[in-house]
Amino acid sequence: NAGVMQNPRHLVRRRGQEARLRCSPVKGHSHVYWYRQLPEEGLKFMVYLQKENIIDESGMPKERFSAEFPKEGPSILRIQQVVRGDSAAYFCASSPEIGQSSYNEQFFGPGTRLTVL
């Protein structure tokens, strides 16, 4: 019974490089959420996606950040031209369809820890 999977678990990038973070939701879940946790801070919502659609990206920085959840394959959070301030833990969560049990609950993956040198 696989939960949310994220890879890589740790990612090191130099300033100016690109970072790609992948998230595979719980099997059967079609809602994916990305959150960022800066050191010593709480989690902050970034974006909410359903298959092939961005539903809410109000927490996403306007530049350099993008997210997708294609029909096939994992959700991808992409950060272009990374800067030191992007160093954080990025958590992905998924939830089932509205109407299914626990539809309000979001199940979290183990996170990707991004370090920008």
Add this chain to the structure above:
Amino acid sequence: RKEVEQDPGPFNVPEGATVAFNCTYSNSASQSFFWYRQDCRKEPKLLMSVYSSGNEDGRFTAQLNRASQYISLLIRDSKLSDSATYLCVVNAISKLIFGAGTRLAVHP
């Protein structure tokens, strides 16, 4: 004002103690409420949902007061394994709004 506010702690308590955490939220349209637990450098895990009628799960009791926009978590008979950060979480139109967390350290 933060959307979800919690006392950051830390709360340092001996085993067996009772400890209470409080949380306030600012969006009166919030639909559902949770307490999550986060261990150091791990993902948050759902501890319990919070209902207006109050709910209990073993040593844990959660209360919600919608009029005051206030949520609480009570832990009885604390165990060493309860040491973690407790996150107050509000669901606002599908996205979760997290408090910064309250750290609990239970010592022998």
